[in-house]
Amino acid sequence: MGDYTLVIGSSNLDIKGRLLNPAIPGSSNSARVRTAHGGVGRNIAENLARLGSEVVLLTVVGDDNAGDELLDALETQGVDVSRALRVADTPTGVYLAALDHTGDLMVGLDDLEIAQRMTASYLSDNADAFFDCDMVVLDLNLSDTALERALELGRTAGKPICVDPTTDERAVRLVDYLSEIDIITPNMTEAEAILEAACKARPDLVEALSHIQDPDRALQTARRLVYLGVNTVVVTQAERGACYATEFESGHFPAVKVDIVDTTGAGDSLTATLVFGLTHEIGLSDAVQLGLRAAAMTLRESATVAPGMSLDALYSGISQAGIPQEP
Numbered sequence: 001m002g003d004y005t006l007v008i009g010s011s012n013l014d015i016k017g018r019l020l021n022p023a024i025p026g027s028s029n030s031a032r033v034r035t036a037h038g039g040v041g042r043n044i045a046e047n048l049a050r051l052g053s054e055v056v057l058l059t060v061v062g063d064d065n066a067g068d069e070l071l072d073a074l075e076t077q078g079v080d081v082s083r084a085l086r087v088a089d090t091p092t093g094v095y096l097a098a099l100d101h102t103g104d105l106m107v108g109l110d111d112l113e114i115a116q117r118m119t120a121s122y123l124s125d126n127a128d129a130f131f132d133c134d135m136v137v138l139d140l141n142l143s144d145t146a147l148e149r150a151l152e153l154g155r156t157a158g159k160p161i162c163v164d165p166t167t168d169e170r171a172v173r174l175v176d177y178l179s180e181i182d183i184i185t186p187n188m189t190e191a192e193a194i195l196e197a198a199c200k201a202r203p204d205l206v207e208a209l210s211h212i213q214d215p216d217r218a219l220q221t222a223r224r225l226v227y228l229g230v231n232t233v234v235v236t237q238a239e240r241g242a243c244y245a246t247e248f249e250s251g252h253f254p255a256v257k258v259d260i261v262d263t264t265g266a267g268d269s270l271t272a273t274l275v276f277g278l279t280h281e282i283g284l285s286d287a288v289q290l291g292l293r294a295a296a297m298t299l300r301e302s303a304t305v306a307p308g309m310s311l312d313a314l315y316s317g318i319s320q321a322g323i324p325q326e327p
Helices: 040-051 065-076 113-117 120-125 144-157 168-180 188-201 205-210 217-227 266-278 284-299 311-321
Strands: 004-008 012-019 031-038 055-058 060-062 085-087 093-099 105-111 133-139 161-164 232-236 242-245 250-253
Touching: 004 040, 012 065, 031 040, 031 065, 040 055, 040 065, 040 133, 040 266, 060 065, 060 113, 085 113, 093 113, 120 144, 133 144, 133 266, 144 161, 144 168, 161 266, 168 188, 188 205, 188 217, 188 232, 205 217, 217 232, 217 242, 217 250, 232 266, 232 284, 242 284, 250 284, 266 284, 284 311
Parallel strands: 004 055, 004 133, 012 093, 060 085, 133 161
Antiparallel strands: 012 031, 093 105, 232 242, 242 250
């Protein structure tokens, strides 16, 4: 294994408002509004660092106070941000989330124009970072050319590649690259969007995929993505937990029941914990269970990354499930 995990993706400020009562459309609604540090790539990097991984983050922020704040906080957590790109003519990205009174996302707005500045050239300038890592982790807040270059650099370095599809809209961009991806962590709608796009691009797949059947719709979807070339698929299902599939094994684990404060960042914590497990000789099924515990910890917090996230916290919460106490 390499010396660190290489994460490539967005860093932004989150502005999150949670309604105090059921939403009244077309009217002002009482809410609690908070700010937090966010961005899928940034969230994954911070979670990994809190779990004990060495992490290098390739990201872009503005040459502004928000950019300073984001990078300083990551450095405090031990994330190497020395390669982060600062740009003077575009502000640091912002994500605005409107949450209902249960803490679930109603609508999210992202102003991530700055993410387009994370170019293929920037990644090429940091090509050496790919060779000493144990895994490359990508979010899809990348331009098409940057995504293609990141996958190429990962393949050239011979490193496993994990992709968080990020949104339904962005997920469909993976159709042409599925056989180049080792691990993918979509939610159910992202997974189905990828399958639908794949079948539109190749109508001959419809019949082939129809032979892959499972009573569990999410597990069926995961197995179909494996058929399309992904080595390991983990599909998150919100309150239903998560399922996983490879060519050789598959399974499902229920969610850990908690009182939800905010759903933002829960999927990112699961992805990070899965990556941590797979880069620290933890088996896939155990890593998925750890990921569900990490998601539960995040759901209980208004912060996008749970302040108490640690490997000890995860193991203390699920030792009764039969997972070994030491990785």
